[in-house]
Amino acid sequence: MMRGPFISLEGIDGAGKSSHLAALADALRAAGRSVLLTREPGGTPLAEKLRQLLLHERMDVLTEVLLVFAARRDHIVQVIAPALARGDVVLCDRFTDASFAYQGAGRGFDREELSKLELLAQTGIAPEPDSMLQPDLTLWFDLPAELAAERLAGVRAPDRFETEPQAFFARVARGYAERAAQSGGRMVRIDAAQQREQVAAQMLAAVAARGWLEGARGG
Numbered sequence: 001m002m003r004g005p006f007i008s009l010e011g012i013d014g015a016g017k018s019s020h021l022a023a024l025a026d027a028l029r030a031a032g033r034s035v036l037l038t039r040e041p042g043g044t045p046l047a048e049k050l051r052q053l054l055l056h057e058r059m060d061v062l063t064e065v066l067l068v069f070a071a072r073r074d075h076i077v078q079v080i081a082p083a084l085a086r087g088d089v090v091l092c093d094r095f096t097d098a099s100f101a102y103q104g105a106g107r108g109f110d111r112e113e114l115s116k117l118e119l120l121a122q123t124g125i126a127p128e129p130d131s132m133l134q135p136d137l138t139l140w141f142d143l144p145a146e147l148a149a150e151r152l153a154g155v156r157a158p159d160r161f162e163t164e165p166q167a168f169f170a171r172v173a174r175g176y177a178e179r180a181a182q183s184g185g186r187m188v189r190i191d192a193a194q195q196r197e198q199v200a201a202q203m204l205a206a207v208a209a210r211g212w213l214e215g216a217r218g219g
């Protein structure tokens, strides 16, 4: 059986990922695909525990980086790789681009060190131990930091990342733009400043362009 497609969603806090995730899962299911909906940091019991620490405990940036990649490794081994091997579509709310944007661009952690950890954490996984696991498509919800702050004002209790100043999110947003420019077409920009319907349409068009919304039943 062919490995299923691996799709991640990225963007700064408040860009609108969560608002559109369920609709994308529904569209894929309507096309007859099995969908595994998951998130980072998290997605396994161990990684969800690490998520709680990451979102609420103070720590230095290297500790943060190591915990993010520890959570990711467990998530890949326990959940993502088996689902892809079954032929499921894996829909993941954030993946490694978030580490480059938040820890790299946001906190100033060395990008070359992040690339080494990316290679280490995302290889050695059956059935293709020699290749680095990466999303096939990343939907990047691009929104200026000031608009994201307006949208988030008062809607939820902020976690350790969401209490960062707007300048932090402006750096994170630039980090995503840089990563997208180097992604060789893997990251597709969604203009998240549009109205919800237009955002949803752009997101579905990007997935349809890969042929993943065509009926998979009986295939």
Ligand SMILES: Nc1ncnc2c1ncn2[C@@H]1O[C@H](COP(=O)(O)OP(=O)(O)O)[C@@H](O)[C@H]1O
Binding pocket: 011, 012, 013, 014, 015, 016, 017, 018, 019, 020, 151, 152, 155, 192, 193, 194, 195, 196, 197, 199
């Ligand atoms: N296109 C949009 N226009 C206006 N508000 C939006 C739009 N998309 C999402 N929102 C609102 O913005 C806030 C943040 O959206 P959310 O999906 O939680 O973002 P994320 O998951 O990327 O942090 C929510 O209150 C949501 O209802």
Ligand SMILES: Cc1cn([C@H]2C[C@H](O)[C@@H](COP(=O)(O)OP(=O)(O)O)O2)c(=O)[nH]c1=O
Binding pocket: 013, 018, 039, 040, 041, 068, 093, 094, 095, 096, 098, 099, 100, 102, 103, 159, 161, 162
């Ligand atoms: C995956 C990942 C997330 N994060 C941060 C970004 C987010 O602020 C936070 C949690 O992500 P998210 O699930 O989007 O938060 P929420 O449920 O509040 O929408 O973790 C990193 O800093 N590095 C990473 O590698």
